[in-house]
Amino acid sequence: MKRVAIIAAFSGELKPLVRGWARKSRGGVDLWLRRHADGEWVAACAGIGADAAARAFTEVERDGPVDMVISTGWAGALSADFAAGRAFGVCGVIDARTGERFPASGSGDVWLVTSHRVAGEAEKLRLAAAHGAGLVDMEAAQVARLAAARGIPFLCVKGVSDGPSERLPDFNLFIAKDGRFQMARFILFAAVRPWLWPALVRMDGNGRKSARSMRESLLGVLEGRGADGRRNGSPDPER
Numbered sequence: 575m576k577r578v579a580i581i582a583a584f585s586g587e588l589k590p591l592v593r594g595w596a597r598k599s600r601g602g603v604d605l606w607l608r609r610h611a612d613g614e615w616v617a618a619c620a621g622i623g624a625d626a627a628a629r630a631f632t633e634v635e636r637d638g639p640v641d642m643v644i645s646t647g648w649a650g651a652l653s654a655d656f657a658a659g660r661a662f663g664v665c666g667v668i669d670a671r672t673g674e675r676f677p678a679s680g681s682g683d684v685w686l687v688t689s690h691r692v693a694g695e696a697e698k699l700r701l702a703a704a705h706g707a708g709l710v711d712m713e714a715a716q717v718a719r720l721a722a723a724r725g726i727p728f729l730c731v732k733g734v735s736d737g738p739s740e741r742l743p744d745f746n747l748f749i750a751k752d753g754r755f756q757m758a759r760f761i762l763f764a765a766v767r768p769w770l771w772p773a774l775v776r777m778d779g780n781g782r783k784s785a786r787s788m789r790e791s792l793l794g795v796l797e798g799r800g801a802d803g804r805r806n807g808s809p810d811p812e813r
Contacts, residue, residue, distance in 0.1 A: 576612055576613035576614075576641045576642070577613055577614055577615075577616060577634075577638055577639065577640050577641050577642075578613070578614075578615045578616070578640070578641065578642045578643070578644065578796060579616050579617075579618065579631060579634045579635075579640045579642070579643040579644070580615065580616065580617040580618070580643075580644045580646055580792065581617075581618055581619070581627055581630050581631055581634075581643060581644070581645050581646070581713065581717050582617065582618070582619045582630075582645075582646050582647040582713075583619055583620075583621060583622045583623075583626065583627070583647050583648075583712070583713055583753070584619055584622075584647065584648070584755070585604055585619055586781065586785060587619070587646060587647040587648055587733070587781075587785055587788065588606065588617050588619060588646070588785075589785060590785050590786045590788070590789040591617065591785075591788070591789040591792055591793070592606035592608070592617050595607055595608045595615075595617070596608070600633060600636075601629070601633050602620060602629065602752065603618055603619070603620040603629055603630050603633040604618065604619050604620070605617070605618050605633065605634070606618075613641075615796055616634045616637070616640075618630040618631070618633055618634050619647075620633070620753060621749075621750075621752060621753025621754045621755070622692075622712055622713070622749050622753045622754075622755060623690070623712050623713065623749070623753045624688075624690070624712070624713060624715070624716035625716075625752075625753060626713070626752070626753030627645075627713040627716045627717050627720075628716055628720065631643065631717065631720050639724075640724070640726060641726060641727075642726055642727045642728075642729070643717055643720070643721045643726060643727075643728055643729075644728075644729045644730065644731060644792065644795065645664075645667075645711075645713060645714040645717040645718065645728070645729070645730045645731075645732075646730070646731045646732065646733075646788055646792060647711065647713065647732065647733070647788075648711070648732070648733055648734070648735040648781055648784065648785075649686060649709040649710060649711040649732040649733065649734055649735070650692075650693055650698060650709065650710045650711075650734070650735065650736050650737075650738070651698075651708065651709060651734045651736065651737045651738050652687075652698050652699075652701055652702035652707055652708055652709060652710055652738055653702060653708045653738060654737065654738060655708060656684060656708050656709060656734050657734065657737075658734045658735060658736060658737050658740075658776070658780040658784070659733075659734065659779070659780040659783035659784050659787070660733070660734055660783075660784060660787055661731055661732065661733040661734075661784055661787035661788040661790070661791045662682070662683060662684050662708075662709065662731070662732055662733075662734070663678075663680055663681055663682035663683060663684075663729075663730070663731055663791065664678050664682040664684055664685070664686045664709065664714070664729075664730035664731065664732055665677070665678055665680075665682030665683060665684065665685060666678050666682070666685050666686070667685070667686050667687075667688060667714045667715050667718045667730060668685060668686070668687040668688065668705050668707055668715065669687075669688055669715035669719075670687050670688060670689045670690070670701060670704075670705065670715075671690060674715065674719070676715065676718035676719065676721075676722060676728065678718070678728055678729055678730045679727045679728060679729050680729045680730075680795065682730065684707070684708040684709055685705070685706065685707040685708060685709075686707055686708070686709040686710065686711060686714055686730065686732060687701050687705045687707035687709070687710050688710070688711055688712060688713065688714050688715035688716070689701065689710055689711075689712060690712065691712070691746050692712065692744070692745040692746050692749070693710045694742065694744065695738070695739060695740070695741060698710060698738050699738070702738070709732055709734065711732060714730050714732070717730075718730070729795060731788055731791045731792055731795070732788070733781070733783075733784025733785055733787055733788040734780065734784055735777055735780050735781045735784060736776075736777050736780065740773055740776070740777070741773060742770075742773050742774070742777065743760075743763070743764065743767075743770055743774075745760075747763075748760045748763070
């Protein structure tokens, strides 16, 4: 039986994909399971950052070894070439702290750099210049490192939630030590700052659109479809 792990930070990133899957929470990790004739797909999220990604991966492994892992979720664009609201396959991941580079399987077309902080406009410019990447996130390098340690394939599909010049609040102020985003605090913060609302509305819309786009890309991987959309003998998920 082949087990595929799909690791994200937020449930909203996975929502279109896991609709109808069995769900449970364990050890502070949200898990969704879809069994089929050839094995199972397990999606997990535990929050933002490397430690949360590692916890999610560990919780998936509690039920058995993983044969392939996919890092997915929202990312910021470092270049206008990567439009907000779309999903992109990643050909490799760079750890901004260590400089390590991890190649990704699949037909990716962009390098992604993983930062330890949410990147604002100035930091996006710096990361793009330093690493030559097109996207930035906070989890993929850790997932890639875990895959490499286990000798299993690593894939990465990211949806763009914000462009390189979007001026957004400092989300780092609202990330708890365990990687959870403190939504109630952020809502109170944003409620009295109406000048932030247009950018936040755009980000929310782009996040929803890119989550749907990620679903289609991920199903293409999970179902074994080729570039023409035809299937290669894998099971259809429940729609």
